[in-house]
Structure formats: C-alpha cells, structure tokens
Amino acid sequence: MTQLTGQPATDDDVVHLTVPADGGYLGVLRTATAGLAARLQFALDEIEDLRIAVDEACAMLLAIATRDAELECRFSVTEDALTVEVTVPTVRGAALPGESSFAWKVLTALTTSAAAESADGRATISLLTRRSAGY
Numbered sequence: 001m002t003q004l005t006g007q008p009a010t011d012d013d014v015v016h017l018t019v020p021a022d023g024g025y026l027g028v029l030r031t032a033t034a035g036l037a038a039r040l041q042f043a044l045d046e047i048e049d050l051r052i053a054v055d056e057a058c059a060m061l062l063a064i065a066t067r068d069a070e071l072e073c074r075f076s077v078t079e080d081a082l083t084v085e086v087t088v089p090t091v092r093g094a095a096l097p098g099e100s101s102f103a104w105k106v107l108t109a110l111t112t113s114a115a116a117e118s119a120d121g122r123a124t125i126s127l128l129t130r131r132s133a134g135y
Contacts, residue, residue: 013077021069021088026058029073029086036075037082042131050082050129053110057086057125060103064094064123080131081112087124096123 017032019025033054037047058071065071065088076083096116097103107114111127118124 015075015077017073017075018070019073021062021065021071023059023062025071026055029054029058029071032073032075033082033084036077037129040077040080040082040131042082042129046129046132049110050084050127053107053114053127053129054084054086056103056106056110057084057114057127060097061086061088061090061123061125064088064090064096066091081128083126083128085124085126087122089121090118090123092121094118094123096125 015032015036017029019028030051033051034047037050042050054073061071069089072087074085074087076085096118104114104116107125107127110129112130113128115126116124
C-alpha cells in the first residue's frame, strides 16, 4: 500500500472503526472524522472538506465492495495531521476510479494527499490532511 507519511502516531493515537459496507453507516465515519479533526483544532472549513473526502472515498469503495462486506476505517492522529485509511473487500475484477476521474480529483482537492491500492481482493484509500499553519 502507498503509505502517506505524517508524523509517527503512537498506539493511543489510532482509532479503528468497522461498519457494514452500506451507505446508511457512513454518517458514523463522517462524525468520527469531524470529531478527530476538531480535536486537532482544524478550521471548520478543513473539517468539512475532510468529511466530504471521507464520504467520497467510502462511496468509491462501496461501489466495488463484496456483498455483506465491512468497511474498515483507521484514523491516525498526529500533532498536525489526520490520516484516514478506508479498506473494503472487493468483488473479483473490481477497479478503483483512475486518478484522472472526477471522484479522484475531488479527493485530491480536499486533502493534502491521497493514495489508493487494490490487491489481494481488498481496496484501500488513504487520505492525509494537515492542519493549516494559521490555527
């Protein structure tokens, strides 16, 4: 997997959430995203951008998830950044949208950096957002 690097997180700075791979549960992940970003004192517009990016990443993954799959989300909190990794088992032959797709452009516009990997029947999207310097 492509690793997005921020500052190292300790075990206490990592939150794992697993929800059914169903759009009805994305509100849980959006709420967790906003809460953790607020903990880092992100600006309100940064929090909203990150919520939208997480929602978009999840939508991309739900489109290729296996039936009855679970969406695994890992939040890594550092001093000035939040990394969100979302993973789901995928149907055979599934592919994530290309980096030139509109969905991918949304992710990269709303975050500091984004990466994706699909291997061994699983797809992962990683989002890194750094807090702006003027907090």
